[in-house]
Amino acid sequence: MTATTDLDVREGVDRETVETVQNMGSYKYGWDTEIEMEYAPKGVNEDIVRLISEKNGEPQWMTDWRLEAYRRWVTMTEPRWALLNYPKIDYQDQYYYARPKSMEVKPKSLDEVDPKLLATYDKLGIPLREQMILAGVEGAEAAPAEGRKVAVDAVFDSVSVGTTFKDELAKAGVIFCSISEAIREHPELVKKYLGSVVPQSDNYFATLNSAVFSDGSFVYIPPGVRCPMELSTYFRINAENTGQFERTLIIADKGSYVSYLEGCTAPKRDTTQLHAAVVELVILEDAEIKYSTVQNWFPGDEDGKGGIYNFVTKRADCRGDRAKVMWTQVETGSAITWKYPSCILRGNESQGEFYSIAIANNWQQADTGTKMIHLGKNTRSRIVSKGISAGQAQNTYRGLVTMHPRATNSRNYTQCDSLLIGDKCGAHTVPYIEVKNTSSRVEHEATTSKVDDDQLFYCRSRGMDEEEAVALVVNGFCREVLQALPMEFAMEAQSLVAISLEGSVG
């Protein structure tokens, strides 16, 4: 996906690692980087919270904000309403802070970043050098490979390694940096918006995140600005027994536009790891945010050992009239996924869209969906969810659509399709619909089907093997969502669909 880089990595080493990766089987991001890390002691308590705050060089108000969250968290209990079955999580048996030793003194430029770190991102295909991304989308055969700029913030375990194209973005007035930097450099914006969409007290995982989040990305697009390039953050969990708690805050000021991509990978380990992120989007009048995720955390092995527990709170607040948000997610990884990117349609005529592909194979469990909260008049929302289950996996779509009394003349359309591969997996659809006015309309369509034998035979009779055939048919099933992705991610997502279904047939 990326053009060749000018990274100073010794060639021999890299090739060897790449081969190891290829020999590891279906999860191709399962290798780890041997890197000297600095950890906070295991477990979480007020001292740990203070330590994280101190490591990030935060002002007192931020430390206090975290402590307040922590004190609330200890009074809360973990929610268990999702269709997810997992052993009790021991919150004291993990590390809450891990950073590469080389990051102790923040490198001033990429040349100062540990080559091992750079090599990690290179191997993941993530451009840390400022460069063009080459992309071509399947189906659009005529489109020539075309260079497009994508700015990247790379988060490695608990810290941001670097952000590219900062200067060019700054010229447009766009702020794109790590959240820890934003807390130091743009306190007025952070103070105003942090926790304003997902309050500290929102839910168990969000509250924990508020106390211990270590890094993440921050974006501010000034009024009337169309962000000159795609922004993206790549999260990499590397350290063992370490939770990742990132926090993302994006503010699209009046009449602005930004498209933001998020990618996630983690090494193969046989112990589970916790990931509890919070993403807050603030969209003011006439502004628009497109937020795309390709989540490919390690899903655990064929026997259900290991994998990431992914408890994520993502919410967009369309605060102004005609504000627009579009969530697109491709969720192929994680042992457990608990995630409901939501839209608060507060402004009149605001719009929320949710496009989702959730694939659960082997022993993966996904409970994911969205919430569309219609508060403003003439608001619109659209939900397209494609759930694919294979192996012994369980896949649940859970969606809430509410039309408040004030949200007159509003519309929601929900299309929720489930595809089953094999007969040991399950698909569940749990829609909650509340309409509190008479002029609004909610439409819900749901289908569940098995992957069609005639389609598979047709493909195979043309020479594709069974896995290729399944991947092709499933990609077709997901097409509507894949098309909603920015071109840079569509190809990657397509091959990810194929990879994550490996071993699901035959």
Add this chain to the structure above:
Amino acid sequence: MLKINNLHVKLEEEDKQILKGLSLEVPAGQVHAIMGPNGSGKSTLSYVLSGRDGYEVTEGEAHLDGESLLDMEPEERAAAGLFLAFQYPVEIPGVGNMTFLRTAVNAQRKARGETELSSGEFLKEVRAKAAELQISPDMLKRPVNVGFSGGEKKRNEILQMAMLAPRMCIMDETDSGLDVDAMRLVSEGVNALRSPDRSFLVITHYQRLLNHIQPDVVHIMSNGRIVKSGGPELALEVEENGYGDLLAEAG
């Protein structure tokens, strides 16, 4: 090229025998036609040869150039050069026709140890072949067979055949549903593919197709067996008199 010997096939799920000792040989470079009443087992034969699930071969064998077909996976048979133009082509929602074709072409090339076609090479070839069959660029972009008319589906099968360049082409009622002009296009497509090392097995109900694609041999199939074989004149006889006399004569 294709050699079928005493093939007995029953349905896997129920105790129903469909092919009852069918034998047939199509030498390289020849075109053979199969005609026969509805339900005589023609499509079943084509499915069994291409490896569809749901059938059990209880006796007999089938070879493609000496290789036993029945032990192979469907994709292996395809890579070995077998192609079936379906009587009822399957719709695959969301998968672009072009993507489908390219995946198929490259899968076969890979299986044969050849390098994959670049998208430029592929595009050039597919556009030229589609134009010959009067398949519009729009149809190449649309999902495989979804919303295609009956005749469009059949032409699309022939496009796939032309792109995959198989050695043994089985066509199951490709002429059904084609208008006169489409019939000519398809026949021209097929005739262009005729060569000394390529054979055709053409299943049809109508003599008309055989006016365009001259068969070397015509077989009459009934109740799971070939009951009579002859020259092109056999097709004319069926067209004029139906199957009654032929079948009575065969016992």
